Amino acid sequence: xxxxxxxxxxxxxxxxxxxxxxxxxxxxxxxxxxxxxxxxxxxxxxxxxxxxxxxxxxxxxxxxxxxxxxxxxxxxxxxxxxxxxxxxxxxxxxxxxxxxxxxxxxxxxxxxxxxxxxxxxxxxxxxxxxxxxxxxxxxxxxxxxxxxxxxxxxxxxxxxxxxxxxxxxxxxxxxxxxxxxxxxxxxxxxxxxxxxxxxxxxxxxxxxxxxxxxxxxxxxxxxxxxxxxxxxxxxxxxxxxxxxxxxxxxxxxxxxxxxxxxxxxxxxxxxxxxxxxxxxxxxxxxxxxxxxxxxxxxxxxxxxxxxxxxxxxxxxxxxxxxxxxxxxxxxxxxxxxxxxxxxxxxxxxxxxxxxxxxxxxxxxxxxxxxxxxxxxxxxxxxxxxxxxxxxxxxxxxxxxxxxxxxxxxxxxxxxxxxxxxxxxxxxxxxxxx
Ligand SMILES: Cc1cc2nc3c(=O)[nH]c(=O)nc-3n(C[C@H](O)[C@H](O)[C@H](O)COP(=O)(O)OP(=O)(O)OC[C@H]3O[C@@H](n4cnc5c(N)ncnc54)[C@H](O)[C@@H]3O)c2cc1C
Numbered sequence: 001x002x003x004x005x006x007x008x009x010x011x012x013x014x015x016x017x018x019x020x021x022x023x024x025x026x027x028x029x030x031x032x033x034x035x036x037x038x039x040x041x042x043x044x045x046x047x048x049x050x051x052x053x054x055x056x057x058x059x060x061x062x063x064x065x066x067x068x069x070x071x072x073x074x075x076x077x078x079x080x081x082x083x084x085x086x087x088x089x090x091x092x093x094x095x096x097x098x099x100x101x102x103x104x105x106x107x108x109x110x111x112x113x114x115x116x117x118x119x120x121x122x123x124x125x126x127x128x129x130x131x132x133x134x135x136x137x138x139x140x141x142x143x144x145x146x147x148x149x150x151x152x153x154x155x156x157x158x159x160x161x162x163x164x165x166x167x168x169x170x171x172x173x174x175x176x177x178x179x180x181x182x183x184x185x186x187x188x189x190x191x192x193x194x195x196x197x198x199x200x201x202x203x204x205x206x207x208x209x210x211x212x213x214x215x216x217x218x219x220x221x222x223x224x225x226x227x228x229x230x231x232x233x234x235x236x237x238x239x240x241x242x243x244x245x246x247x248x249x250x251x252x253x254x255x256x257x258x259x260x261x262x263x264x265x266x267x268x269x270x271x272x273x274x275x276x277x278x279x280x281x282x283x284x285x286x287x288x289x290x291x292x293x294x295x296x297x298x299x300x301x302x303x304x305x306x307x308x309x310x311x312x313x314x315x316x317x318x319x320x321x322x323x324x325x326x327x328x329x330x331x332x333x334x335x336x337x338x339x340x341x342x343x344x345x346x347x348x349x350x351x352x353x354x355x356x357x358x359x360x361x362x363x364x365x366x367x368x369x370x371x372x373x374x375x376x377x378x379x380x381x382x383x384x385x386x387x388x389x390x391x392x393x394x395x396x397x398x399x400x401x402x403x404x405x406x407x408x409x410x411x412x413x414x415x416x417x418x419x420x421x422x423x424x425x426x427x428x429x430x431x432x433x
Contacts, residue, residue, distance in 0.1 A: 004030075005155045005156065005157075006030050006031060006032045006124075006154070006155070006156040006157075007024070007029040007030045007031065007156065007157055007158070007336060008020075008021075008024050008029055008030075008031050008032075008156055008157065008158050008159070008160060008329075008332060009031075009032045009033075009034065009144065009145055009154060009156040009158075009159045009160070010024075010031060010032070010033040010034070010123075010159075010160040010162055011034055011131045011145065011159065011160065011161050011162060011163050011167075011169060012033075012034075012035060012161070012162035012163045012164060012167070012304075012306075013033055013035035013037070013040035013041075013111065013115050013118075013125065013127075013162075014040070014041075014044065014111065014162060014164055014304065014305075014321065015111070015114070015304060015318050015321040015322050015325065016162040016303040016304025016305070016306070016321035016322065016324055016325035017033060017035070017160070017162030017163075017303070017304070017325060018033075018040065018111065018114045018115060018117075018118050018322075018325070019058055019303075019321070019322040019323075019324075019325030019326045019329070020160045020162060020303055020325035020326065020328055020329040021033045021118045021121075021123045021125075021160075021325075021329075022058055022059070022114075022117055022118045022121050022123070022329075023058065023325070023326045023329035023330060023333070024123075024329045024332060024333060025118060025121035025122045025123040026121045026122075027329075027333045028122075029332075029333060029336065031122070031123040031124065032123070032124045032125075032126070032154065032156065033118060033123050033124070033125045033126070034125075034126050034129045034130075034131050034145070034147060035115075035125065035126070035127050035128075035129065036127075036128065036129065036130040036131075037127060037128070038127055038128055039111075039112055039115065039127055040111040040112055040114065040115030040118075040125075040127070041107050041108040041109065041110065041111025041112045041114075041115070042108065042127075044107035044108055044111055044282075046106075046107040046189070046282070046318070047069075047104060047105070047106050047107070047189070047191075047230045047232060047237040048104070048105055048107055048110075048318050049072055049102055049103070049104060049212060049318075050068075050102065050103045050104070050105045050110070050318070050319070051101070051102055051319045052099070052100065052101045052102060052103065053101065054319045054322050054323060055322070057326060058322065058326060059117055063099070065113070066105075066110065066113050066114075067105065067106070067109040067110055067112075067113055068103040068104075068105055068110075069103070069104045069105055069106055069210060069232045069233045070103065070104045070205075070208055070209060070210025070231065070232065070233060071100035071102070071103055071104075071208055071209060071210060072092075072100070072102040072103060072104055072210045072211070072212060073091060073092060073093075073100075073205070073209045073210065073211065074089065074090065074091045074092070074205075074209075074210075074211040074212075075089075075090050075211070075212050075213075075214070076088065076089045076090070076211065076212070076213040076214070077090075077213075077214050077215075078213060078214070078215040078216070078217070078266065079215075079216060079217050080215055080216070080217030080218050080219060080227075080264060080266065081217060081218050082218045083264075083265050084265070084266070085215070085217065085264075085266045103210070104210040104212065104230060104231070104232060106232060106237075107318075126149070129147050129148065129149050130147060130148045131145045131146070131147050131163075131169055132145075132146050132147060132148050133145065133146040133169070133172070133173075134159060134169055134170075134172075134173040134175075134300065135153040135155075136173070136299075139298075140298060141298040141299045142158075142159050142173075142297070142298060142299030142300040143155055143156075143299060144156050144159065145159060157299070157336070158299055158300065158301065158332055158347070159299060159300045159301075160300075160301055160302075160303060160325075160328060160329075160332070161175075161300060161301070161302040161303070161306050161307075162302075162303050162304050162306060162321075162325060163306045164304065164305045164306055165179070165184060165283045165284060165285045165305040165306065166184075166283050167305075167306045170293075170300075170302055170306060175293070175294065175297060175300065175302070176293035176294060176302065176306075176307075177293065179285070179308070180245070181243070181244040181245035181248055182243060182244070182245035183285070183291060183308075184243075184244050184283045184284065184285060185224070185241040185242055185243050185244065185283070185284050186241065186242055186244055186247065186254055186281060186282075186283060186284075187239055187240070187241035187281065187282055187283070187284050188239050188240060188241075188254040188255065188257075188258050188279070188280070188281045189237055189238065189239030189279070189280055189281070189282075190237070190238055190239065190258065190262075190276055190277075190278070190279050191235045191236075191237050191276070191277040191278045192235055192236045192237075192238065192271045192274035192275065192276055192277065193234065193235045193274055193275040193276075193277050194234070194235065194236060194271075194273070194274045194275075195234065196233060196234050198273075199231050199232075199233075199234070199235075199236060202231075202269070202270055203231045203270070205231065210230075210231055210232070211230075211231045212228065212229070212230050212231075213228065213229040213230075214226060214227070214228050215227035215228065215229070215261070218260075218264075219240065219257060219260055219261045219264070221250070221252065221257075222250075223242055223243065223246035223247075223249075223250060223252065224242065224243040224246055225240055225241065225242045225246070225257060226240065226241050227239070227240045227261045228240075228241075229267065229270060235274075235277060236270065236271055236274065238258075238261070238262065238267070238271065239258060240254065240257050240258050240261050241284060242254060242257060244283075254281065284305070284317065285305045285308050285309075285310045285317060291308055292307060292308050292309065293307065293308060295307055295347075295350060295351050295354070296328075296347035296348060296350050296351060297347075300347075301328045301331075301332065301347050301350050303321065303324040303325045303328045304317075304320075304321035304324055304325060305317060305321060307324060309321065309323075309324045309354075323354075324354060327350060327353045327354050328347075328350045328354075330353065331347060331349040331350035331353055332347065332350070334349060335347065335349065
Protein backbone atom coordinates (compact mmCIF):
# COMPACT_ATOMS: atom_id res chain seq x y z
CA UNK A 1 0.00 0.00 0.00
CA UNK A 2 1.51 3.34 -1.05
CA UNK A 3 0.70 5.97 1.56
CA UNK A 4 3.39 8.51 0.94
CA UNK A 5 2.74 11.67 -0.98
CA UNK A 6 4.60 12.45 -4.23
CA UNK A 7 5.60 15.67 -5.88
CA UNK A 8 4.39 14.20 -9.16
CA UNK A 9 2.72 11.08 -10.50
CA UNK A 10 3.36 10.27 -14.15
CA UNK A 11 0.78 8.02 -15.83
CA UNK A 12 2.42 6.04 -18.63
CA UNK A 13 6.01 5.07 -19.40
CA UNK A 14 6.15 5.86 -23.13
CA UNK A 15 8.37 8.55 -24.60
CA UNK A 16 6.50 11.50 -23.10
CA UNK A 17 6.09 9.92 -19.65
CA UNK A 18 9.73 8.84 -19.49
CA UNK A 19 10.96 12.27 -20.57
CA UNK A 20 8.80 13.94 -17.91
CA UNK A 21 9.68 11.49 -15.12
CA UNK A 22 13.40 11.62 -15.93
CA UNK A 23 13.52 15.43 -15.99
CA UNK A 24 11.69 15.77 -12.66
CA UNK A 25 13.66 12.99 -10.94
CA UNK A 26 16.95 14.56 -12.07
CA UNK A 27 15.79 17.81 -10.46
CA UNK A 28 15.39 15.96 -7.17
CA UNK A 29 11.60 15.76 -7.22
CA UNK A 30 9.83 12.80 -5.68
CA UNK A 31 8.28 11.06 -8.66
CA UNK A 32 6.04 8.00 -9.00
CA UNK A 33 5.56 6.58 -12.49
CA UNK A 34 2.79 4.08 -13.20
CA UNK A 35 2.69 1.91 -16.32
CA UNK A 36 0.09 -0.72 -17.14
CA UNK A 37 2.45 -2.77 -19.31
CA UNK A 38 4.80 -5.45 -18.08
CA UNK A 39 7.68 -3.04 -18.71
CA UNK A 40 8.17 0.28 -20.47
CA UNK A 41 7.75 -0.33 -24.19
CA UNK A 42 6.01 -3.70 -23.76
CA UNK A 43 2.88 -2.26 -25.43
CA UNK A 44 4.82 -0.51 -28.14
CA UNK A 45 4.96 -1.88 -31.67
CA UNK A 46 6.96 0.81 -33.26
CA UNK A 47 10.20 1.12 -35.16
CA UNK A 48 10.96 4.81 -35.02
CA UNK A 49 13.26 7.58 -36.12
CA UNK A 50 14.83 9.19 -33.10
CA UNK A 51 16.21 12.74 -33.21
CA UNK A 52 19.50 12.68 -31.30
CA UNK A 53 19.46 16.29 -30.15
CA UNK A 54 16.11 15.78 -28.40
CA UNK A 55 17.39 12.73 -26.50
CA UNK A 56 20.65 14.57 -25.74
CA UNK A 57 18.69 17.23 -23.88
CA UNK A 58 17.43 14.49 -21.57
CA UNK A 59 20.43 12.22 -21.29
CA UNK A 60 23.51 13.60 -23.07
CA UNK A 61 25.57 10.40 -23.17
CA UNK A 62 22.80 8.15 -24.53
CA UNK A 63 24.99 6.90 -27.40
CA UNK A 64 27.11 4.96 -24.91
CA UNK A 65 24.54 2.33 -24.02
CA UNK A 66 21.16 3.00 -25.67
CA UNK A 67 19.87 0.21 -27.96
CA UNK A 68 20.21 2.01 -31.30
CA UNK A 69 19.51 -0.14 -34.34
CA UNK A 70 21.18 1.88 -37.05
CA UNK A 71 22.11 5.50 -37.72
CA UNK A 72 19.78 6.95 -40.31
CA UNK A 73 21.70 7.97 -43.44
CA UNK A 74 19.01 7.99 -46.08
CA UNK A 75 15.31 8.70 -46.48
CA UNK A 76 13.39 7.77 -49.59
CA UNK A 77 9.96 8.99 -50.61
CA UNK A 78 8.05 6.92 -53.12
CA UNK A 79 5.06 7.86 -55.23
CA UNK A 80 3.70 4.50 -56.31
CA UNK A 81 1.41 3.51 -59.10
CA UNK A 82 0.24 -0.05 -59.53
CA UNK A 83 3.54 -1.52 -60.77
CA UNK A 84 6.21 1.17 -60.43
CA UNK A 85 7.23 4.10 -58.31
CA UNK A 86 8.82 7.50 -58.70
CA UNK A 87 11.31 8.04 -55.93
CA UNK A 88 13.05 10.87 -54.18
CA UNK A 89 16.17 9.87 -52.31
CA UNK A 90 17.82 12.05 -49.73
CA UNK A 91 21.22 10.92 -48.47
CA UNK A 92 22.66 12.91 -45.58
CA UNK A 93 26.40 12.69 -45.43
CA UNK A 94 26.66 14.66 -42.20
CA UNK A 95 25.30 11.54 -40.57
CA UNK A 96 28.55 9.72 -41.11
CA UNK A 97 30.46 11.50 -38.37
CA UNK A 98 30.93 10.24 -34.83
CA UNK A 99 27.80 11.86 -33.51
CA UNK A 100 25.04 10.96 -35.95
CA UNK A 101 21.95 13.07 -35.54
CA UNK A 102 19.25 10.49 -36.19
CA UNK A 103 18.81 6.84 -35.37
CA UNK A 104 16.40 4.03 -36.05
CA UNK A 105 15.20 2.39 -32.82
CA UNK A 106 12.88 -0.44 -31.91
CA UNK A 107 10.66 1.06 -29.24
CA UNK A 108 10.20 -2.09 -27.17
CA UNK A 109 13.97 -2.08 -26.59
CA UNK A 110 14.57 1.65 -26.45
CA UNK A 111 11.75 2.37 -23.98
CA UNK A 112 13.07 -0.31 -21.63
CA UNK A 113 16.48 1.37 -21.63
CA UNK A 114 14.88 4.81 -21.21
CA UNK A 115 12.92 3.54 -18.22
CA UNK A 116 16.11 2.26 -16.62
CA UNK A 117 17.50 5.80 -16.84
CA UNK A 118 14.36 7.11 -15.12
CA UNK A 119 14.81 4.63 -12.27
CA UNK A 120 18.52 5.44 -11.98
CA UNK A 121 17.59 9.11 -11.65
CA UNK A 122 15.60 8.23 -8.55
CA UNK A 123 11.97 7.85 -9.64
CA UNK A 124 9.79 5.04 -8.28
CA UNK A 125 8.31 3.02 -11.14
CA UNK A 126 5.49 0.51 -10.88
CA UNK A 127 4.76 -1.64 -13.91
CA UNK A 128 1.62 -3.73 -14.41
CA UNK A 129 -0.29 -1.01 -12.65
CA UNK A 130 -3.22 0.59 -14.42
CA UNK A 131 -4.40 3.97 -13.25
CA UNK A 132 -8.16 3.61 -13.15
CA UNK A 133 -9.21 7.08 -12.12
CA UNK A 134 -7.97 10.60 -11.47
CA UNK A 135 -8.86 11.54 -7.91
CA UNK A 136 -10.30 15.03 -7.59
CA UNK A 137 -11.33 17.05 -4.55
CA UNK A 138 -14.67 18.80 -4.25
CA UNK A 139 -13.34 21.86 -6.05
CA UNK A 140 -12.36 19.75 -9.07
CA UNK A 141 -8.64 19.85 -8.34
CA UNK A 142 -6.75 16.66 -9.24
CA UNK A 143 -5.12 15.42 -6.03
CA UNK A 144 -3.78 12.02 -7.12
CA UNK A 145 -4.83 8.75 -8.75
CA UNK A 146 -6.56 5.46 -8.03
CA UNK A 147 -5.09 2.26 -9.47
CA UNK A 148 -6.09 -1.36 -9.95
CA UNK A 149 -3.48 -2.40 -7.38
CA UNK A 150 -4.91 -1.00 -4.19
CA UNK A 151 -7.87 0.82 -2.72
CA UNK A 152 -7.54 4.45 -1.90
CA UNK A 153 -5.82 7.39 -3.43
CA UNK A 154 -2.11 7.85 -4.12
CA UNK A 155 -1.60 11.56 -3.53
CA UNK A 156 0.58 13.95 -5.53
CA UNK A 157 0.85 17.70 -6.13
CA UNK A 158 0.51 17.14 -9.85
CA UNK A 159 -0.47 14.29 -12.15
CA UNK A 160 1.19 14.14 -15.57
CA UNK A 161 -1.04 12.37 -18.06
CA UNK A 162 1.26 10.62 -20.54
CA UNK A 163 -1.18 7.85 -21.39
CA UNK A 164 -0.84 7.93 -25.17
CA UNK A 165 -3.28 8.51 -28.00
CA UNK A 166 -5.97 6.21 -26.68
CA UNK A 167 -5.72 7.24 -23.04
CA UNK A 168 -9.06 7.10 -21.34
CA UNK A 169 -8.25 8.71 -18.02
CA UNK A 170 -8.29 12.32 -19.14
CA UNK A 171 -11.36 11.68 -21.27
CA UNK A 172 -13.28 10.00 -18.44
CA UNK A 173 -12.37 12.82 -16.07
CA UNK A 174 -13.78 15.29 -18.62
CA UNK A 175 -10.42 16.98 -19.15
CA UNK A 176 -10.37 16.38 -22.89
CA UNK A 177 -12.47 14.84 -25.63
CA UNK A 178 -12.10 11.39 -27.08
CA UNK A 179 -10.55 11.54 -30.57
CA UNK A 180 -13.01 10.96 -33.41
CA UNK A 181 -12.23 8.43 -36.21
CA UNK A 182 -10.97 11.16 -38.54
CA UNK A 183 -8.45 12.26 -35.92
CA UNK A 184 -6.61 8.97 -35.49
CA UNK A 185 -4.93 6.54 -37.87
CA UNK A 186 -4.54 2.81 -37.44
CA UNK A 187 -1.02 1.71 -38.14
CA UNK A 188 -0.30 -1.96 -38.80
CA UNK A 189 3.20 -3.27 -38.99
CA UNK A 190 5.10 -6.48 -39.70
CA UNK A 191 8.64 -7.42 -38.76
CA UNK A 192 10.53 -9.50 -41.35
CA UNK A 193 13.71 -11.22 -40.23
CA UNK A 194 16.66 -11.28 -42.64
CA UNK A 195 20.41 -11.66 -42.13
CA UNK A 196 22.20 -8.40 -41.51
CA UNK A 197 24.34 -8.68 -44.67
CA UNK A 198 21.26 -9.32 -46.84
CA UNK A 199 19.59 -6.16 -45.54
CA UNK A 200 22.72 -4.11 -46.16
CA UNK A 201 23.08 -5.47 -49.70
CA UNK A 202 19.42 -4.90 -50.59
CA UNK A 203 19.35 -1.32 -49.35
CA UNK A 204 22.91 -0.48 -50.39
CA UNK A 205 24.02 0.23 -46.82
CA UNK A 206 27.36 0.04 -45.07
CA UNK A 207 27.53 -1.46 -41.60
CA UNK A 208 25.31 0.37 -39.07
CA UNK A 209 23.80 2.61 -41.73
CA UNK A 210 20.02 2.71 -41.82
CA UNK A 211 17.31 3.76 -44.21
CA UNK A 212 13.61 4.58 -44.09
CA UNK A 213 11.23 4.61 -47.06
CA UNK A 214 7.87 6.36 -46.94
CA UNK A 215 5.39 5.57 -49.67
CA UNK A 216 2.10 6.91 -50.99
CA UNK A 217 0.12 6.24 -54.12
CA UNK A 218 -1.76 3.26 -55.47
CA UNK A 219 -1.86 1.58 -52.06
CA UNK A 220 -4.14 4.36 -50.84
CA UNK A 221 -7.21 3.51 -52.96
CA UNK A 222 -8.47 7.04 -52.45
CA UNK A 223 -7.94 6.98 -48.70
CA UNK A 224 -5.36 8.71 -46.53
CA UNK A 225 -2.85 5.86 -46.48
CA UNK A 226 0.91 5.98 -46.10
CA UNK A 227 3.28 3.02 -46.22
CA UNK A 228 6.69 2.74 -44.63
CA UNK A 229 9.69 0.42 -44.77
CA UNK A 230 12.47 0.58 -42.27
CA UNK A 231 15.79 -1.27 -42.42
CA UNK A 232 16.74 -2.30 -38.89
CA UNK A 233 19.80 -4.26 -37.84
CA UNK A 234 18.47 -7.76 -38.49
CA UNK A 235 14.93 -7.19 -39.60
CA UNK A 236 12.85 -5.02 -41.86
CA UNK A 237 9.75 -3.39 -40.45
CA UNK A 238 7.09 -2.58 -42.93
CA UNK A 239 3.61 -1.23 -42.49
CA UNK A 240 0.83 1.13 -43.46
CA UNK A 241 -1.19 3.72 -41.63
CA UNK A 242 -4.74 4.65 -42.55
CA UNK A 243 -7.23 7.10 -41.08
CA UNK A 244 -9.80 5.16 -39.06
CA UNK A 245 -12.65 7.14 -40.64
CA UNK A 246 -11.44 5.99 -44.09
CA UNK A 247 -11.49 2.35 -42.99
CA UNK A 248 -15.03 2.85 -41.67
CA UNK A 249 -16.16 4.56 -44.87
CA UNK A 250 -14.74 2.02 -47.30
CA UNK A 251 -14.93 -1.20 -45.31
CA UNK A 252 -11.28 -1.89 -46.25
CA UNK A 253 -9.27 -3.90 -43.74
CA UNK A 254 -5.81 -2.73 -42.71
CA UNK A 255 -4.45 -6.18 -43.38
CA UNK A 256 -5.65 -6.08 -47.02
CA UNK A 257 -3.99 -2.68 -47.46
CA UNK A 258 -0.77 -3.98 -45.98
CA UNK A 259 -0.86 -7.03 -48.25
CA UNK A 260 -1.29 -4.85 -51.30
CA UNK A 261 1.73 -2.81 -50.23
CA UNK A 262 3.78 -5.96 -49.64
CA UNK A 263 2.91 -7.36 -53.04
CA UNK A 264 3.96 -4.23 -54.91
CA UNK A 265 6.81 -5.04 -57.33
CA UNK A 266 9.00 -2.36 -55.70
CA UNK A 267 8.57 -3.92 -52.25
CA UNK A 268 8.74 -7.64 -53.04
CA UNK A 269 12.53 -7.79 -53.68
CA UNK A 270 13.24 -6.05 -50.38
CA UNK A 271 11.48 -8.65 -48.21
CA UNK A 272 11.88 -11.69 -50.43
CA UNK A 273 12.83 -14.83 -48.45
CA UNK A 274 12.33 -13.16 -45.07
CA UNK A 275 10.77 -14.82 -42.06
CA UNK A 276 7.68 -13.01 -40.75
CA UNK A 277 8.27 -12.49 -37.05
CA UNK A 278 5.33 -10.43 -35.78
CA UNK A 279 2.25 -8.48 -36.77
CA UNK A 280 1.02 -5.62 -34.64
CA UNK A 281 -1.35 -2.67 -34.75
CA UNK A 282 -1.62 0.61 -32.90
CA UNK A 283 -3.47 3.90 -33.13
CA UNK A 284 -1.52 7.03 -33.90
CA UNK A 285 -2.58 10.63 -33.34
CA UNK A 286 -3.38 12.57 -36.48
CA UNK A 287 -4.74 15.77 -35.08
CA UNK A 288 -2.65 18.88 -35.11
CA UNK A 289 -2.46 22.29 -33.53
CA UNK A 290 -6.09 23.16 -34.29
CA UNK A 291 -7.43 20.40 -32.03
CA UNK A 292 -4.94 20.47 -29.16
CA UNK A 293 -7.05 20.11 -26.02
CA UNK A 294 -6.63 22.00 -22.78
CA UNK A 295 -3.05 21.15 -21.77
CA UNK A 296 -3.21 21.75 -18.04
CA UNK A 297 -5.50 22.53 -15.16
CA UNK A 298 -5.64 22.36 -11.39
CA UNK A 299 -3.24 19.63 -10.43
CA UNK A 300 -2.73 18.08 -13.86
CA UNK A 301 -0.91 18.46 -17.17
CA UNK A 302 -1.16 16.33 -20.31
CA UNK A 303 1.79 15.50 -22.61
CA UNK A 304 2.67 13.58 -25.79
CA UNK A 305 0.08 11.80 -27.89
CA UNK A 306 -2.50 12.21 -25.12
CA UNK A 307 -2.22 15.94 -25.77
CA UNK A 308 -2.41 15.47 -29.54
CA UNK A 309 0.98 17.12 -29.90
CA UNK A 310 1.64 16.18 -33.44
CA UNK A 311 3.71 17.98 -36.03
CA UNK A 312 1.74 16.76 -39.01
CA UNK A 313 4.08 17.96 -41.73
CA UNK A 314 7.34 16.64 -40.38
CA UNK A 315 5.67 13.77 -38.54
CA UNK A 316 7.91 12.61 -35.67
CA UNK A 317 5.25 12.68 -32.92
CA UNK A 318 7.55 10.54 -30.84
CA UNK A 319 10.12 13.32 -30.75
CA UNK A 320 7.44 15.91 -30.00
CA UNK A 321 6.26 13.62 -27.18
CA UNK A 322 9.73 13.78 -25.61
CA UNK A 323 9.90 17.56 -26.02
CA UNK A 324 6.52 18.04 -24.37
CA UNK A 325 7.36 15.67 -21.49
CA UNK A 326 10.57 17.54 -20.76
CA UNK A 327 9.02 20.99 -21.03
CA UNK A 328 6.05 20.04 -18.82
CA UNK A 329 8.48 18.68 -16.23
CA UNK A 330 10.56 21.85 -16.31
CA UNK A 331 7.43 23.98 -15.88
CA UNK A 332 6.30 21.83 -12.94
CA UNK A 333 9.74 22.11 -11.36
CA UNK A 334 9.71 25.91 -11.75
CA UNK A 335 6.28 26.15 -10.12
CA UNK A 336 7.43 23.92 -7.27
CA UNK A 337 10.72 25.71 -6.71
CA UNK A 338 8.87 29.02 -6.46
CA UNK A 339 6.88 27.38 -3.67
CA UNK A 340 3.73 27.67 -5.79
CA UNK A 341 0.69 25.44 -5.33
CA UNK A 342 -0.94 24.27 -8.46
CA UNK A 343 -3.58 26.95 -8.88
CA UNK A 344 -5.80 27.02 -11.91
CA UNK A 345 -3.21 28.60 -14.16
CA UNK A 346 0.14 27.85 -12.55
CA UNK A 347 0.90 25.16 -15.12
CA UNK A 348 -0.06 27.44 -17.96
CA UNK A 349 3.66 28.11 -17.89
CA UNK A 350 3.95 24.72 -19.62
CA UNK A 351 1.76 25.90 -22.47
CA UNK A 352 3.75 29.11 -22.77
CA UNK A 353 7.09 27.29 -22.77
CA UNK A 354 5.80 24.75 -25.29
CA UNK A 355 4.60 27.47 -27.64
CA UNK A 356 7.88 29.31 -27.35
CA UNK A 357 10.11 26.34 -27.87
CA UNK A 358 8.08 24.51 -30.45
CA UNK A 359 6.42 26.90 -32.86
CA UNK A 360 6.18 24.26 -35.59
CA UNK A 361 2.98 22.87 -34.13
CA UNK A 362 1.24 26.10 -35.00
CA UNK A 363 3.07 26.59 -38.24
CA UNK A 364 1.64 23.50 -39.94
CA UNK A 365 -1.78 23.64 -38.34
CA UNK A 366 -3.68 23.54 -41.67
CA UNK A 367 -1.82 20.60 -43.26
CA UNK A 368 -3.96 17.73 -41.90
CA UNK A 369 -7.21 19.26 -43.15
CA UNK A 370 -5.74 19.83 -46.60
CA UNK A 371 -4.40 16.28 -46.95
CA UNK A 372 -7.47 14.59 -45.53
CA UNK A 373 -9.96 16.46 -47.66
CA UNK A 374 -8.22 15.47 -50.88
CA UNK A 375 -6.59 12.07 -50.41
CA UNK A 376 -7.59 11.07 -53.96
CA UNK A 377 -5.63 13.91 -55.46
CA UNK A 378 -2.59 13.92 -53.24
CA UNK A 379 -2.13 10.21 -52.65
CA UNK A 380 -3.67 8.44 -55.64
CA UNK A 381 -4.14 10.48 -58.78
CA UNK A 382 -0.98 12.56 -58.60
CA UNK A 383 1.37 9.64 -58.07
CA UNK A 384 -0.19 7.84 -61.04
CA UNK A 385 0.09 10.85 -63.30
CA UNK A 386 3.63 11.69 -62.22
CA UNK A 387 4.66 8.08 -62.76
CA UNK A 388 3.15 8.03 -66.25
CA UNK A 389 4.76 11.36 -67.19
CA UNK A 390 8.18 10.19 -65.99
CA UNK A 391 7.85 6.90 -67.87
CA UNK A 392 7.07 8.85 -71.02
CA UNK A 393 10.08 11.05 -70.40
CA UNK A 394 12.46 8.19 -69.61
CA UNK A 395 11.85 5.93 -72.60
CA UNK A 396 12.04 6.35 -76.35
CA UNK A 397 8.91 4.34 -77.08
CA UNK A 398 7.24 3.88 -80.45
CA UNK A 399 5.07 6.99 -80.44
CA UNK A 400 6.01 10.63 -81.11
CA UNK A 401 6.83 12.51 -77.86
CA UNK A 402 4.61 15.46 -78.72
CA UNK A 403 1.58 13.18 -78.62
CA UNK A 404 2.59 11.69 -75.28
CA UNK A 405 3.15 15.12 -73.73
CA UNK A 406 -0.27 16.19 -74.94
CA UNK A 407 -1.79 13.07 -73.45
CA UNK A 408 -0.03 13.75 -70.12
CA UNK A 409 -1.32 17.32 -70.01
CA UNK A 410 -4.79 16.11 -70.89
CA UNK A 411 -4.65 13.52 -68.07
CA UNK A 412 -3.74 16.25 -65.59
CA UNK A 413 -6.52 18.43 -67.00
CA UNK A 414 -9.06 15.59 -66.80
CA UNK A 415 -8.51 14.87 -63.12
CA UNK A 416 -8.01 18.42 -62.02
CA UNK A 417 -9.69 21.46 -63.33
CA UNK A 418 -7.29 24.36 -63.79
CA UNK A 419 -9.11 26.22 -61.03
CA UNK A 420 -8.63 23.21 -58.70
CA UNK A 421 -4.98 23.04 -59.69
CA UNK A 422 -4.41 26.71 -58.96
CA UNK A 423 -6.47 26.41 -55.76
CA UNK A 424 -4.24 23.66 -54.41
CA UNK A 425 -1.15 25.37 -55.75
CA UNK A 426 -2.18 28.23 -53.50
CA UNK A 427 -3.40 26.22 -50.47
CA UNK A 428 -0.44 23.82 -50.23
CA UNK A 429 2.29 26.45 -49.79
CA UNK A 430 0.05 28.38 -47.38
CA UNK A 431 -0.38 25.30 -45.19
CA UNK A 432 3.31 24.52 -45.48
CA UNK A 433 4.87 27.96 -45.08
C1 LIG B 1 3.69 1.45 -35.89
C2 LIG B 1 3.99 2.85 -35.41
C3 LIG B 1 5.07 3.52 -35.95
C4 LIG B 1 5.36 4.81 -35.53
N1 LIG B 1 6.44 5.41 -36.08
C5 LIG B 1 6.82 6.62 -35.62
C6 LIG B 1 8.03 7.22 -36.11
O1 LIG B 1 8.77 6.69 -36.95
N2 LIG B 1 8.36 8.41 -35.61
C7 LIG B 1 7.61 9.03 -34.67
O2 LIG B 1 7.97 10.11 -34.24
N3 LIG B 1 6.45 8.51 -34.18
C8 LIG B 1 6.04 7.32 -34.63
N4 LIG B 1 4.90 6.75 -34.13
C9 LIG B 1 4.12 7.48 -33.11
C10 LIG B 1 4.74 7.36 -31.70
O3 LIG B 1 4.77 6.01 -31.32
C11 LIG B 1 3.97 8.14 -30.65
O4 LIG B 1 3.85 9.48 -31.07
C12 LIG B 1 4.68 8.12 -29.29
O5 LIG B 1 4.78 6.80 -28.84
C13 LIG B 1 3.90 8.95 -28.27
O6 LIG B 1 4.49 8.80 -26.99
P1 LIG B 1 3.59 8.89 -25.70
O7 LIG B 1 4.52 8.73 -24.55
O8 LIG B 1 2.73 10.10 -25.74
O9 LIG B 1 2.58 7.66 -25.78
P2 LIG B 1 2.91 6.10 -25.77
O10 LIG B 1 4.27 5.84 -26.27
O11 LIG B 1 1.75 5.46 -26.44
O12 LIG B 1 2.91 5.72 -24.21
C14 LIG B 1 1.74 5.72 -23.44
C15 LIG B 1 1.98 4.74 -22.30
O13 LIG B 1 0.95 4.91 -21.31
C16 LIG B 1 0.56 3.63 -20.85
N5 LIG B 1 -0.81 3.79 -20.30
C17 LIG B 1 -1.93 4.17 -20.97
N6 LIG B 1 -2.98 4.24 -20.12
C18 LIG B 1 -2.52 3.91 -18.90
C19 LIG B 1 -3.13 3.80 -17.61
N7 LIG B 1 -4.43 4.08 -17.41
N8 LIG B 1 -2.37 3.41 -16.55
C20 LIG B 1 -1.03 3.14 -16.71
N9 LIG B 1 -0.40 3.22 -17.92
C21 LIG B 1 -1.13 3.61 -18.99
C22 LIG B 1 0.64 2.75 -22.08
O14 LIG B 1 0.77 1.38 -21.73
C23 LIG B 1 1.91 3.28 -22.75
O15 LIG B 1 3.07 2.61 -22.33
C24 LIG B 1 4.56 5.47 -34.54
C25 LIG B 1 3.49 4.78 -33.98
C26 LIG B 1 3.20 3.50 -34.41
C27 LIG B 1 2.03 2.79 -33.80
